[in-house]
Amino acid sequence: xxxxxxxxxxxxxxxxxxxxxxSNVKNAALLSLADLxxxxxxxxxxxxxxxxEQGKSNGLTDAxxxxxxxxxxRLGAIAADxxxxxxxxxxxxxxxxxxxxxxxxRLRKRRxxxxxxGVIYEARPNVTIDVAALSLxxxxxxxxxxxxxxxxxxxxxxxxxxxxxxxxxxDGNAVQSINDPDRALVTQLLKxxxxxxxxxxxxxxxLHQLCIEQATIPVITGGIGICHVFVDQSAQQDGxxxxxxxxKVQRPSVCNALDTLxxxxxxxxxxxxxxxxxxxxxxxxxxxxPASQQILASHDIKKQAAGPDDYDQEWLSLTLSVxxxxxxxxxxxxxxxxxxxxxxxxxxxxxxxxxxxVGAVNSAAVYVNASTRFTDGSxxxxxxEVAVSTQKLHARGPMGLTELTxxxxxxxxxxxxxx
Amino acid sequence: xxxxxxxxxxxxxxxxxxxxxxSNVKNAALLSLADLxxxxxxxxxxxxxxxxEQGKSNGLTDAxxxxxxxxxxRLGAIAADxxxxxxxxxxxxxxxxxxxxxxxxRLRKRRxxxxxxGVIYEARPNVTIDVAALSLxxxxxxxxxxxxxxxxxxxxxxxxxxxxxxxxxxDGNAVQSINDPDRALVTQLLKxxxxxxxxxxxxxxxLHQLCIEQATIPVITGGIGICHVFVDQSAQQDGxxxxxxxxKVQRPSVCNALDTLxxxxxxxxxxxxxxxxxxxxxxxxxxxxPASQQILASHDIKKQAAGPDDYDQEWLSLTLSVxxxxxxxxxxxxxxxxxxxxxxxxxxxxxxxxxxxVGAVNSAAVYVNASTRFTDGSxxxxxxEVAVSTQKLHARGPMGLTELTxxxxxxxxxxxxxx
Numbered sequence: 001x002x003x004x005x006x007x008x009x010x011x012x013x014x015x016x017x018x019x020x021x022x023s024n025v026k027n028a029a030l031l032s033l034a035d036l037x038x039x040x041x042x043x044x045x046x047x048x049x050x051x052x053e054q055g056k057s058n059g060l061t062d063a064x065x066x067x068x069x070x071x072x073x074r075l076g077a078i079a080a081d082x083x084x085x086x087x088x089x090x091x092x093x094x095x096x097x098x099x100x101x102x103x104x105x106r107l108r109k110r111r112x113x114x115x116x117x118g119v120i121y122e123a124r125p126n127v128t129i130d131v132a133a134l135s136l137x138x139x140x141x142x143x144x145x146x147x148x149x150x151x152x153x154x155x156x157x158x159x160x161x162x163x164x165x166x167x168x169x170x171d172g173n174a175v176q177s178i179n180d181p182d183r184a185l186v187t188q189l190l191k192x193x194x195x196x197x198x199x200x201x202x203x204x205x206x207l208h209q210l211c212i213e214q215a216t217i218p219v220i221t222g223g224i225g226i227c228h229v230f231v232d233q234s235a236q237q238d239g240x241x242x243x244x245x246x247x248k249v250q251r252p253s254v255c256n257a258l259d260t261l262x263x264x265x266x267x268x269x270x271x272x273x274x275x276x277x278x279x280x281x282x283x284x285x286x287x288x289x290p291a292s293q294q295i296l297a298s299h300d301i302k303k304q305a306a307g308p309d310d311y312d313q314e315w316l317s318l319t320l321s322v323x324x325x326x327x328x329x330x331x332x333x334x335x336x337x338x339x340x341x342x343x344x345x346x347x348x349x350x351x352x353x354x355x356x357x358v359g360a361v362n363s364a365a366v367y368v369n370a371s372t373r374f375t376d377g378s379x380x381x382x383x384x385e386v387a388v389s390t391q392k393l394h395a396r397g398p399m400g401l402t403e404l405t406x407x408x409x410x411x412x413x414x415x416x417x418x419x
Numbered sequence: 420x421x422x423x424x425x426x427x428x429x430x431x432x433x434x435x436x437x438x439x440x441x442s443n444v445k446n447a448a449l450l451s452l453a454d455l456x457x458x459x460x461x462x463x464x465x466x467x468x469x470x471x472e473q474g475k476s477n478g479l480t481d482a483x484x485x486x487x488x489x490x491x492x493r494l495g496a497i498a499a500d501x502x503x504x505x506x507x508x509x510x511x512x513x514x515x516x517x518x519x520x521x522x523x524x525r526l527r528k529r530r531x532x533x534x535x536x537g538v539i540y541e542a543r544p545n546v547t548i549d550v551a552a553l554s555l556x557x558x559x560x561x562x563x564x565x566x567x568x569x570x571x572x573x574x575x576x577x578x579x580x581x582x583x584x585x586x587x588x589x590d591g592n593a594v595q596s597i598n599d600p601d602r603a604l605v606t607q608l609l610k611x612x613x614x615x616x617x618x619x620x621x622x623x624x625x626l627h628q629l630c631i632e633q634a635t636i637p638v639i640t641g642g643i644g645i646c647h648v649f650v651d652q653s654a655q656q657d658g659x660x661x662x663x664x665x666x667k668v669q670r671p672s673v674c675n676a677l678d679t680l681x682x683x684x685x686x687x688x689x690x691x692x693x694x695x696x697x698x699x700x701x702x703x704x705x706x707x708x709p710a711s712q713q714i715l716a717s718h719d720i721k722k723q724a725a726g727p728d729d730y731d732q733e734w735l736s737l738t739l740s741v742x743x744x745x746x747x748x749x750x751x752x753x754x755x756x757x758x759x760x761x762x763x764x765x766x767x768x769x770x771x772x773x774x775x776x777v778g779a780v781n782s783a784a785v786y787v788n789a790s791t792r793f794t795d796g797s798x799x800x801x802x803x804e805v806a807v808s809t810q811k812l813h814a815r816g817p818m819g820l821t822e823l824t825x826x827x828x829x830x831x832x833x834x835x836x837x838x
Contacts, residue, residue, distance in 0.1 A: 197811050216631045218812045239834025246836035370832030392616050392825040393637045394812040406811040413789030415658025417665035
């Protein structure tokens with residue numbers, strides 16, 4: 001039986017050592033991890049084959065099997081990512097906001113690890129390594145809970161990680177994984193506030209909802225993007241079509257892909273047929289409001305009337321909701337009502353419209369004349385991406401290494417008392 | 420019947436306007452609020468008198484009655500605080516981390532209000548004004564829930580606040596208070612995640628625990644301080660006595676006051692009698708571990724043996740737990756086990772001890788040769804204090820205006836698509 005309390009305690013204990021490690025030691029362990037992943041690929045792939053076999057006999061879809069699958073080549077790519085993390089700058093230990101106060105206290109903030117992270121994700125063995133590498137780099141211990149379909153792979157990967165840690169004198173409990181399929185353990189992990197400092201769910205809406213409702217630990221919610229593009233009256237139309245196609249078609253299955261297109265009524269009759277034709281050629285199906293239905297009535301494209309819930313859909317596929325709006329304010333109201341505050345864009349050549357939109361739309365990322373697809377740690381130059389936060393505290397949007405840290409205040413005096 | 424959902428919705432709606440207000444308008448409303456508090460003091464004091472009368476007939480302690488009581492003078496002080504907030508710098512709108520990415524995206528972060536704050540506190544009418552002023556200053560809407568003993572006062576104060584808002588064309592729903600004593604409303608507020616972005620409890624352990632367990636909204640926990648001072652072998656002993664007395668005696672009822680004194684065994688026999696004598700003169704009662712009991716056996720001071728839970732007490736009174744420790748590591752272990760990660764200090768002249776302590780003790784504020792009493796927004800030069808956070812995400816330690824904000828990413832391109 002899995003003793004989560006003991007795991008939490010062990011993770012907390014390991015976090016003390018981790019917080020004090022130099023970047024050199026952490027990076028050396030990361031490079032060893034990359035090497036071991038390649039050297040021990042046979043054992044890892046054998047464990048993964050067991051998961052694949054079970055998955056097939058349990059009737060997993062081809063898409064899920066593909067997510068689950070490790071190959072020599074994929075392992076190589078994972079190892080390369082770990083080496084990349086080793087070469088990123090280490091945010092831990094940075095000191096900032098230093099000042100000497102009038103009362104004589106010499107005060108500064110120091111960036112420190114958060115402590116122990118609880119990460120809950122789906123049947124993706126690559127996430128196991130990814131999260132372990134980012135946690136180690138930032139001096140955090142982590143307790144991982146991957147999808148039950150990937151138990152054998154995660155066991156094998158965790159063994160390799162712990163071997164890499166121990167090679168460099170690091171407590172192996174710095175990275176632990178829960179390999180017991182009992183679902184009650186997830187709820188238990190969410191309430192382990194005595195030992196776990198932060199919960200990061202990486203999965204769908206159901207998982208996020210579970211975490212929000214059950215956790216007694218701060219949760220970084222995110223990754224769900226109902227994303228909008230509003231085409232203003234003055235938009236440069238060729239550029240708009242290119243951006244909309246990019247946002248919708250380039251990778252429809254991800255959270256920063258476009259879900260709803262809002263078009264200013266003044267240009268709808270001219271613009272909608274052009275963009276619809278282009279999207280039709282890319283295989284996009286449209287869900288239309290009455291106004292756009294009328295405009296596109298004679299067009300032979302994949303379309304249907306938008307249902308009542310269609311503006312609250314994260315499509316994750318080649319489907320796009322469309323609505324004609326009276327003006328900028330109606331676009332803003334629509335976005336406030338339906339956006340998950342992930343990524344929303346305005347396409348306009350009017351400065352006042354751009355400024356109003358950027359001020360009024362309170363999403364993690366707000367764009368002017370650019371694709372929503374940019375919301376991504378590597379696109380934003382963060383080097384790594386832990387998650388994309390759509391909640392407002394601690395971090396918003398793509399979270400890099402720095403967002404896995406917090407700070408403490410350090411005050412020094414010369415026998416200083418408060419007067 | 421209080422319709423919390425409608426209040427949430429109204430607060431959210433008000434937050435849209437608030438987020439776009441200039442500092443000038445917000446400051447003007449704050450100055451009007453200060454004036455109105457003084458001009459309408461008769462009505463406010465009459466409402467307060469009703470609470471006082473009810474409180475007395477309900478048998479509230481003198482201390483609680485005193486907390487509840489407003490006077491002309493106290494109202495004047497509250498108004499002065501509001502004027503002070505008006506004169507602080509407004510963090511909203513600040514832009515930072517601006518860069519042009521290799522992909523051509525012009526990216527920056529903009530500081531924005533959090534949105535809608537839910538603040539739950541005790542029977543302290545001054546907090547109503549305090550929180551309203553800080554929320555308004557940072558462009559946040561707030562829903563306040565004060566102690567039920569202060570309903571009449573809060574109703575009167577909220578009316579004055581809304582009057583000040585409306586004088587400047589600001590939606591009165593920017594500051595709402597729940598004046599219905601039904602306790603179920605607290606739990607309901609904690610789950611109003613559709614409209615409320617952040618919960619700030621200002622109260623005791625029970626309230627914090629309730630929020631942690633029930634909230635589906637991020638909670639800023641804090642304000643509970645089990646604070647330690649470790650006197651190292653090399654400490655300057657006269658300075659140490661002054662710091663310990665300051666930390667324990669200056670204001671024992673607050674969260675940054677000292678709770679546990681740890682003394683290095685090498686100096687315990689010499690140091691403990693000196694500090695105990697001084698503390699005795701200030702009326703402090705000691706809870707002693709066996710080693711310190713032995714050292715202080717012949718001293719005629721207020722003392723008793725420390726019970727098993729005494730090291731987990733936030734005393735909030737003139738009581739102090741004492742323990743002799745073998746060395747620095749044992750002090751660190753004790754603090755890791757018992758501290759609430761609020762404020763902990765080392766007194767030492769040894770650089771290596773100071774560095775080890777500061778690195779190993781992960782509290783919101785860690786001190787070297789200074790009193791724990793400094794952990795305070797105004798002492799830290801933040802201008803205002805919303806709360807003292809002892810959790811690790813978003814903000815740690817004293818929270819000022821900036822900590823009531825978050826940021827959004829703004830990305831601008833010239834018809835830019837992701838390649």
